[in-house]
Amino acid sequence: MIYKLIRNSVIWRVSLVVLASLAIGFLLGKKMDLWMIATLFIITIWMLIRLVKYIQQPYKKLHYFIESVKNDDTSTLFSTKTGNAFLNALHSSLNNLNRLIQEKSIRVRMAERYFSEILQHxxxxxxxxxxxxxxxxxxxxxxxxxxxxxxxxxxxxxxxxxxxxxxxxxxxxxxxxxxxxxxxxxxxxxxxxxxxxxxxxxxxxxxxxxxIKGELERKELDSWLKLIRVLNHEIMNSLTPVTSIAQSLGELWKNNPVNEIKPKIVEQTINGLDAIEERGDALMRFVESYRLFSRMPDLRMSEVSITAFFDRTSILISPMKEEKNVSIQFYKPDIDFNARMDEQLMLQVIINLIKNSIQALNHENNGKIEVSSRLLNGDVIEIIVVDNGSGIPDEIKDEIFVPFFTTREEGSGIGLSYSRQILRAHGGSIGCNSVPGRTEFYVRW
CATH class of the missing domain: 3.30.450.20 (PAS domain)
Structure with a gap:
């Protein structure tokens, strides 16, 4: 609509100027009265000036509006009752635009204040x-x-x-x-x-x-407390029977003179010494496990094909697979990729996870273990070991990676914690998700 008004008004004004110019030319050709020609010439000049002002007027308004916006002045309000339909339409459009800018500015200031408050808190x-x-x-x-x-x-x-x-x-x-x-x-x-x-x-x-110093100290203290609790449990399990047996043997020999020792007392003594030796061996094995855990070997990094890595893992765990009669499936990636790792240490990690899954399936029918791998975000390698066992109880989920923590009598409790050390040396991590019927261990580096 506004463009139609401009066009019609300009055409009308230009037409008048053209007609006046033609009239001047006609009068000059007829050698008419000079006063009439001069008057018509002045009128033509006046119409030209009015035409120029008419064309310039909206540009002046636009310039004024733009300068106001540049100076963050959105209070300008143009009159819509100028007597000029074109200017009224232009002023209405500028007022609407100004209102939109005001609303946007208010929203921006509110967002700035909102995020500033968040930042401060x-x-x-x-x-x-x-x-x-x-x-x-x-x-x-x-x-x-x-x-x-x-x-x-x-x-x-x-x-x-x-x-x-x-x-x-x-x-x-x-x-x-x-x-x-x-x-x-x-x-x-x-x-x-x-x-x-x-x-x-x-x-x-x-x-x-x-x-993070305070948080690290808190976690370090928690780790030490968990470790001390486990160490205390293991050492007391070994020393308590030894102390009890030694006291019993001491009382047995004190209450019976040497010349009255009977074969039964000798037999009890030998059995007691055997038990002490057995607990001593168990304590030595525990100390050896601690030595192994505390000494991480140097990494020997190399580029290893994941497909070849799975093939070697499958060969190494085949005796366990046959002995326990458990289904173990390796799902190789559709497109093979290389992973930079210490292959021997990483084999140790994955085999340990598979062993844990086999032991978790010890009393399960149709036990199944799945091993797979994938790339995360294009450069993070993930290997997942999943079993369909009964799952890990909630009360010990936070304890399974604590050194020497174990729920099995024959277990050393260093498998998962040592695996975590290996992954940390690779700049990676190991984690677990477990619900009844599905336990998933994953390693990422």
Whole structure:
């Protein structure tokens, strides 16, 4: 509609100018009165000026509106009762656009305030700085972590720790690293993640920091308590019978003079000494297990085909498979891929997981174990061992990776914990998901 008004108005005004110009030419050709020609010429010039102003007027309005928006002034309101239908339509459109900009601006400010409040309430320290090292934003957790009242420039970090500023400036984009610093007399272990964000006018760096020292100490204490509990259990299981048997034998010989020793007493003594020897051997085996667990061999890394790795694993576990009469299926990937690993140690991990599954299926009919592998996100290797056993009870799920924890009398309790050490040496992890009828162990690196 607005374009039609412009077109019709311009055509009408241009037509008048053209007609006036033709009239001037006609009068000049007829050598008419000069005053009449001069009057018509002045009228033509006036119409041209009006035409130019008419065309310029909307552009002036648009320029004024754009300048107002550039200066964040959205309070401008144009009149829609100018007596000019075209200007009324233009002003109405500009007012509608201005209203939309106001609504968008309000939404943006609300979102900024919303995210600012979230930023201030999270426990993770968040810091944003530009290429000139000026701090553009930081939250309360940052100030609390660093012990500062305000933070406007990275140079202020020198008061906290002399190396922290350089560490933050040299963090790689999208990389996470752990740094150790001292703040006054306090030691901190920070997980730092840096992200470079390129804006239109500048490049800024977003840094998140979290002190994990307290959490690590808590988990370390929990691990020690679990380990001490298991060690106490194993040692007491060995020493309690030894002490009891020794006391019984001592009383037996004290209450019977040497010249009155009967064959039955000698037999009881020999049986007691055999029991002491047996428990001593068990304690020695336990100590040997501890020595094995505490000494991780050096990794011998190589590129290994997953298909070939599964073939070797299948050969090595075939005697157990036949002895226990358990179905073990290896599902090789459709497209073979290589994994960088210490093959012997990784074989030890997978075979140990399969052994555990076989033992879990010891009293099950139609026991079945499945071993498969896949790539996660294109570069993370995952091997999964699944069995259809009764599952792991909820009360011991958190204990199965604790060194020397076992639910079997003949078990050493180091298989899973040693496997976890091997995976950590590979930069990976091992985990478990278990429900009745399905237990899944997975290794990733």
């Amino acid at each position: 999270i426990d993770t320290a968040v810091l944003v700085f530009n290429e000139k090292e000026f701090v553009l934003n930081s939250n309360k957790s940052t100030l609390q972590l660093l012990g500062l009242n305000t933070l406007t420039h990275l140079r202020q970090l020198d008061k906290v720790n002399g190396s922290l500023r350089d560490l933050l400036l040299n963090c790689e984009n999208q990389k996470e690293r752990t740094i150790h610093i001292r703040k006054e007399k306090e030691s901190m272990q920070l997980i730092v993640r840096s992200t470079i964000i390129r804006l239109r006018d500048e490049t800024v760096t977003l840094v998140t920091m979290q002190d």
